[in-house]
Amino acid sequence: MITGLNAASAYSAARTAVAPQPGAQPLARIGQAAEDFAAQMAQVDQVSTGAMTGQVSTHQLVQTIAEAELTMNTVVAIRDKVVEAYQEILRMPV
Known part of the structure; x- marks a missing residue:
C-alpha cells in the first residue's frame, strides 16, 4: 500500500534523477538526443543488411x-x- 511518506520519499528520489545538471545546455542535450536517434537507426540498417546477407x-x-x-x-x-x-x-490570449 502506498502511503504519503512512501510517495514523498519516491518524489524526492525522482526529483534528483531528473534535475538538470549545472551548466548543461538544453539545446545541446536535444542535439545529442537527435544524434543518438540517428545512430540507432543506422545500426538497424546495418543489422538488417547483415541479416539479409547471412x-x-x-x-x-x-x-x-x-x-x-x-x-x-x-x-x-x-x-x-x-x-x-x-x-x-x-491558444493563450495575448
Whole structure:
C-alpha cells in the first residue's frame, strides 16, 4: 500500500534523477538526443543488411528492431508533447 511518506520519499528520489545538471545546455542535450536517434537507426540498417546477407543472426535482428521500435515510440511521444505545448501556447490570449 502506498502511503504519503512512501510517495514523498519516491518524489524526492525522482526529483534528483531528473534535475538538470549545472551548466548543461538544453539545446545541446536535444542535439545529442537527435544524434543518438540517428545512430540507432543506422545500426538497424546495418543489422538488417547483415541479416539479409547471412552475416547477422535472426535473434540479433529481432533484438535490434525491438530496440529501434522503443526508440521510435519515445521520439514520437516527445514530438507529440512538443506539438501539444506549441498548440497550447497558440491558444493563450495575448
